[in-house]
Amino acid sequence: MAPSSPSPRKRKQQFSSSSAWAAETELVGITLDLEPLQTCSLYAQYTIGLHAWLLDQVRQSDPDLSTQLHDEQTEKAFTISGLEGALETNGRMFQLKAGQTYQWTITALSNPIAQWLAKWIQQPPQVVALRNAPLQVRHIKITHLPMTYEQLWETDYPDRFRVALSFTSPTSFRRRGLHLPLPMPFNVFHSYLRRWNTFSGIEFEPDEFLEWVDESIVIVRHRLESTRVLAGKKGTVTAFTGAIELELSVKAPRDDEYEQLLFALVQLAPYCGTGHKTTFGLGQTRLGWAVPELQSPPALQTILLDRIAELTELFIAQRHRTGGDRASQIAETLATIQARRELGESLKTIAEDLQMPYETVKAYAKRAKRGMIQE
Structure with missing residues (x-):
């Protein structure tokens, strides 16, 4: 059941339906x-x-x-x-x-x-x-x-699962604190199941279901392109765009409840997106095979991405404790602020974009500058 568009009435700056949708809509x-x-x-x-x-x-x-x-x-x-x-x-x-x-x-x-x-x-x-x-x-x-989630759950599913998913904006997963720019079935359905369990009220134990997905779902076709983007409040993301086609292996153990959940999660995908940073435009997903044409980033963004990556490595190397997600996040924030300062952006603009207090950004900028002097 792919999302579709009704024929809108031509009415400037207005919504196309006076009734909107039912009160129980989720x-x-x-x-x-x-x-x-x-x-x-x-x-x-x-x-x-x-x-x-x-x-x-x-x-x-x-x-x-x-x-x-x-x-x-x-x-x-x-x-x-x-x-x-x-x-x-x-x-x-x-x-x-x-x-x-x-x-x-x-x-x-x-x-x-x-x-x-x-x-x-x-x-x-x-x-x-x-x-x-x-x-x-x-x-x-x-x-x-x-x-509603109940409507997704009650949707009839086919006898043999086969579906294509298209990732129309850069998409990535977080795995052990790092970016994973590959749509492995385990990660794809883990992404959907997290949203399902959080919002649907029909919760499933994730480990057993995802183990079944890992053993049962195979990629039968793919066309993917990797990219790097600036996304969210700070840092860079290694991501992918493109499309994959998945099917249930003929050797997979049949499980009616899991197959029903699998199909419900596929229908959820266009609503919830795939992977992380979906509230910043990443992970836009459509049902069906539609390989998008990736928009070329401004040349300055490519320069900025390279500089942020270089500075992040520098600041991580300077820390006495290099492990841990927090250390990487701090290093990436320092790198983002320093790289943007080098391109002439004001601290005020950077603070607004990163949604951080001005004084915090100012302190980070001083810290990054000291790190540059150390080097």
Whole structure:
């Protein structure tokens, strides 16, 4: 059951249905058609701005829900895409052209977020205010059908499981504190099961199911391309885009409940995305085989990625205790701030993009500078 789009009514800056969706809805996705007010440049890490703008919209209208979202330490109950459309580069940044339409998708993974979206789209803001790139909201439409987890669970599944998944934005997994840029079935379904267990109320013991997946699901076709991106509040991500086709091995032990769960998780994929940093545009997923054309990053972003990687190695090597995820995170944050300072960005801009207090960024910048002098 792939998400689909109904025929929207032509109504400027309005949602295409007055009834939105049922009160029990837990899963839904909407896409905003956005148009720049003028030709403008967009910084490479703009999905941070989209993420922050959406959370601010929640804060303004529902402070309690906003607090809940900020307090969630693991799985977030929403995803966002990057901008889809003719994004060009001018060497330093992406360029948005006046008169062009760009699409931005938001999905909800829980009833509170779905109901917040239902109210929000009745009186949506006129402009998505990104730094130096205000985007006018022209139209909003449903692109992922309103569903409940119970409906996904009760969907009839085929006698023999075979499915294609397309990863339309850079996608990656975290494994033992490192990035894993490969869609191994174990990691793919672990990603979906985490969201399912967090939000569905129909919980499954993960170890046994994932062991069955590891033994039973095989990749029968793939077309993948690796990439590196800046994503989230700091650091770089080694990722992939492309498509895979999976099937249940003929040698796999049949298990009706696991096969039902497997199919439900596949239907969940377009809503929840795949892998990590899905609230910053990574891991956008569609059902079916559709190999995307990867947007070329601005040349400056490639330079920045290389410099961050170089500095991260330097700062990790300088630490007396090099092990542990926290040590790597600190080194990557230092590297990100130092690399962006070398390109002439102000501490104020870096603090805003990374959503860190200015004084903290200032202290990190001094620490990074001392590390450079040491070297």
